[in-house]
Amino acid sequence: MQLTGAQILMRVLKEEGVDTLFGYPGGAVIDIYDELLRSGLRHIMVRHEQGAVHAADGYARVSGKVGVCLVTSGPGATNTVTGIASAHCDSIPLVVLTGQVPTHLIGNDAFQEVDIVGITRPCTKHNYLVESTADLARILREAFHLARSGRPGPVLVDIPKNVATGRAGVPPAGEVRIRSYNPTYRPNGKQLKEVARLIRESRRPMIFAGGGVILSQGSTELSRLARREQIPVATSLMGLGAFPGSDPLSLGMIGMHGTYRSNMASSACDLMLAVGVRFDDRVTGRTDAFAAQARIVHIDIDPSSIRKNIPVAVPVVGDCRISLQMINALLDGGAAHELAERRRPWLEQIAAWKSTQPLAYRQCERIKPQFVVEKIYALTRGEAIVTTEVGQNQMWAAQYYLFDRPNRFVTSGGLGCMGFGLPAAIGAQIACPERTVVDIAGDGSIQMNIQEMATAVQYDLPVKIAILNNGHLGMVRQWQELFYGKRYSATRVECAPDFVKLAEAYGAVGLRATRPEEVEPVLQEALAVRRPVIMDFVVEAEECVYPMVPAGAPITEMLLV
Amino acid sequence: MAEEKHVMTMLVDNQPGVTSRVTGLFSGKGFNIESICGCPTSDPGISRITITTKANPPVVEQIEKQLRKLVNVIKLRSLDGPKAVRRELALVCVQARGEQRTEVLRIVDIFRGKIVDAGLEHFIIEVTGEEEKIQAMLNLLEPIGIKKLSRTGPIGLIREPK
Numbered sequence: 001m002q003l004t005g006a007q008i009l010m011r012v013l014k015e016e017g018v019d020t021l022f023g024y025p026g027g028a029v030i031d032i033y034d035e036l037l038r039s040g041l042r043h044i045m046v047r048h049e050q051g052a053v054h055a056a057d058g059y060a061r062v063s064g065k066v067g068v069c070l071v072t073s074g075p076g077a078t079n080t081v082t083g084i085a086s087a088h089c090d091s092i093p094l095v096v097l098t099g100q101v102p103t104h105l106i107g108n109d110a111f112q113e114v115d116i117v118g119i120t121r122p123c124t125k126h127n128y129l130v131e132s133t134a135d136l137a138r139i140l141r142e143a144f145h146l147a148r149s150g151r152p153g154p155v156l157v158d159i160p161k162n163v164a165t166g167r168a169g170v171p172p173a174g175e176v177r178i179r180s181y182n183p184t185y186r187p188n189g190k191q192l193k194e195v196a197r198l199i200r201e202s203r204r205p206m207i208f209a210g211g212g213v214i215l216s217q218g219s220t221e222l223s224r225l226a227r228r229e230q231i232p233v234a235t236s237l238m239g240l241g242a243f244p245g246s247d248p249l250s251l252g253m254i255g256m257h258g259t260y261r262s263n264m265a266s267s268a269c270d271l272m273l274a275v276g277v278r279f280d281d282r283v284t285g286r287t288d289a290f291a292a293q294a295r296i297v298h299i300d301i302d303p304s305s306i307r308k309n310i311p312v313a314v315p316v317v318g319d320c321r322i323s324l325q326m327i328n329a330l331l332d333g334g335a336a337h338e339l340a341e342r343r344r345p346w347l348e349q350i351a352a353w354k355s356t357q358p359l360a361y362r363q364c365e366r367i368k369p370q371f372v373v374e375k376i377y378a379l380t381r382g383e384a385i386v387t388t389e390v391g392q393n394q395m396w397a398a399q400y401y402l403f404d405r406p407n408r409f410v411t412s413g414g415l416g417c418m419g420f421g422l423p424a425a426i427g428a429q430i431a432c433p434e435r436t437v438v439d440i441a442g443d444g445s446i447q448m449n450i451q452e453m454a455t456a457v458q459y460d461l462p463v464k465i466a467i468l469n470n471g472h473l474g475m476v477r478q479w480q481e482l483f484y485g486k487r488y489s490a491t492r493v494e495c496a497p498d499f500v501k502l503a504e505a506y507g508a509v510g511l512r513a514t515r516p517e518e519v520e521p522v523l524q525e526a527l528a529v530r531r532p533v534i535m536d537f538v539v540e541a542e543e544c545v546y547p548m549v550p551a552g553a554p555i556t557e558m559l560l561v
Numbered sequence: 562m563a564e565e566k567h568v569m570t571m572l573v574d575n576q577p578g579v580t581s582r583v584t585g586l587f588s589g590k591g592f593n594i595e596s597i598c599g600c601p602t603s604d605p606g607i608s609r610i611t612i613t614t615k616a617n618p619p620v621v622e623q624i625e626k627q628l629r630k631l632v633n634v635i636k637l638r639s640l641d642g643p644k645a646v647r648r649e650l651a652l653v654c655v656q657a658r659g660e661q662r663t664e665v666l667r668i669v670d671i672f673r674g675k676i677v678d679a680g681l682e683h684f685i686i687e688v689t690g691e692e693e694k695i696q697a698m699l700n701l702l703e704p705i706g707i708k709k710l711s712r713t714g715p716i717g718l719i720r721e722p723k
């Protein structure tokens with residue numbers, strides 16, 4: 001039977017288990033939107049295409065499914081680029097469907113024509129321009145396969161208008177095979193034996209876990225390994241939740257704003273098991289000083305992550321969960337000889353670092369932003385899904401909200417993209433309607449996608465936005481304070497709107513706290529209503545995030561409170 | 562670490578945009594391309610692209626890994642060392658008047674080149690060989706006067722087992 005391209009699209013989306021897409025219509029996709037009405041799929045109409053991509057990203061991270069966006073050609077497509085780049089940096093599985101002018105007009109500078117495949121080549125895992133309706137089903141199936149397999153990532157499919165209206169038969173769905181694409185899931189057994197041996201021999205081991213553990217659903221295996229072998233665990237920003245943050249073995253985050261004990265442990269350890277990380281410069285600081293005493297084992301599904309920034313002793317190419325499972329199986333064999341005794345000096349050292357330099361801030365008569373995050377943590381009992389904007393707010397969320405489970409912390413890690421948190425919260429709330437979703441926001445960032453308040457109200461999504469309103473682009477101001485002689489160039493957020501009135505103008509709830517004792521009642525009220533809420537926490541303006549490692553310094557050289 | 566020349570060859574899907582994925586990777590990641598040569602293979606669905614780069618060993622490792630990650634790259638091999646044969650084609654237009662003409666012909670002969678175009682004051686020479694051989698000939702022609710030069714950069718194949 002012959003179907004139109006638009007019908008083929010709906011069919012493949014359902015085959016792939018899609019039930020929700022995030023999008024915004026336009027001329028080039030009007031036929032697809034027409035078909036969408038008959039499809040039974042849920043469409044969330046955002047207010048800006050960047051919002052659609054971040055929402056799909058948030059949805060993908062908490063649901064573990066592929067997030068899907070649908071936008072028109074030209075400006076619709078270019079508006080997705082920032083969202084795609086963010087998902088690409090963080091390896092989030094997305095399929096982004098863009099409309100395109102009809103094939104006979106491509107190259108003619110037609111109305112709303114842009115070469116979106118050319119533009120997004122470096123920031124997608126792969127992308128396609130569909131040249132004929134007959135190719136559409138195959139390409140879409142490949143796109144979903146690529147997005148979710150191996151190291152996940154965003155895949156863009158550009159669909160010309162006449163491909164959507166043309167007709168073709170649909171080949172039956174089957175296993176997707178791409179001859180040049182075969183990710184290695186099962187690691188080399190010999191390498192793993194070496195890893196097991198190193199674990200058994202080491203006196204001061206640590207695990208450094210990243211987003212790859214979460215993406216591969218490897219948290220349980222990771223916890224098993226850490227607890228049985230008594231290995232402390234630090235995580236990257238993307239790895240928060242991969243290991244329970246409240247576990248005594250947790251070191252917290254590592255890197256530029258990592259905990260004192262994480263950063264100190266990294267330079268004192270004799271074995272570093274790096275799992276699903278990519279040694280970002282925000283983690284390593286000066287690379288030649290990083291983990292200088294350690295043998296580094298690096299487990300990752302992407303071979304190009306290994307030895308990219310840091311030399312390693314044992315490279316392991318494979319899926320993090322499967323690798324950890326196999327390491328656990330190897331270690332199950334031999335008994336850990338007097339393990340507690342062996343580990344004691346190391347764990348005592350770490351406990352000492354923790355007690356001498358815990359995460360800390362000084363209270364004052366104004367609200368401290370860290371205090372707000374602590375209260376959010378307490379009142380949501382650590383069970384919320386937390387999204388963040390970018391800047392100080394993001395770092396305080398990462399430091400003061402402890403995640404005991406994966407897929408609960410949603411942040412733009414690699415790209416560090418302001419405007420991420422609100423749309424990501426919308427996507428997360430759609431994936432988990434019953435959970436509390438909090439966007440920990442900054443007064444600068446929230447204004448970058450504030451229009452999505454309308455989306456939250458329209459679809460009755462009770463996301464809670466907690467603005468840590470310091471009147472500044474705080475993180476940039478912090479650098480200016482510390483390294484640029486307090487010359488605050490362009491970092492005051494002038495003429496900010498009244499966020500309470502703004503919430504009300506959108507039909508949401510607006511609340512404000514200006515004194516520490518108002519924080520808890522405001523949070524309680526916000527969490528009690530089943531509506532979207534903006535909380536404006538007017539916080540200390542010149543607070544800094546500590547610890548801080550100056551860019552390019554070894555990560556043991558921290559500025560402390 | 563010292564930068565050295567490396568030749569790598571890859572089979573890729575013969576589709577629009579694939580060359581730009583490959584070259585875009587080099588420019589986007591700050592890798593260097595000394596030469597690039599691409600053409601379909603005997604299978605019209607597959608092209609072969611051969612690239613010469615100049616980089617230190619860890620960077621070469623990254624380049625190869627990143628290229629293998631491209632979905633359209635089917636297979637990638639290094640053409641360095643004795644396991645491969647490498648050839649390059651050059652067309653050289655030299656200025657040649659009077660007694661220079663016999664000198665040019667002698668040089669062409671030594672390097673087993675061919676004259677493919679001749680005029681009263683010039684020759685166009687065709688020569689193939691390993692890069693070093695071509696460079697050696699160019700060094701001899703340089704003082705006589707090279708007017709124009711076009712080189713393909715190396716292509717190559719891995720030798721079959723004997």
Ligand SMILES: Cc1ncc(C[n+]2csc(CCOP(=O)(O)OP(=O)(O)O)c2C)c(N)n1
Binds near residue numbers: 390419444468
């Ligand atoms: C789209 C974008 N533009 C610029 C930046 C650079 N930048 C990083 S943090 C920051 C300040 C963010 O201010 P705010 O949202 O108020 O957060 P705060 O640091 O004050 O908590 C800026 C401008 C960025 N990360 N993203």
Ligand SMILES: [Mg+2]
Binds near residue numbers: 468471472473
């Ligand atoms: Mg701010």
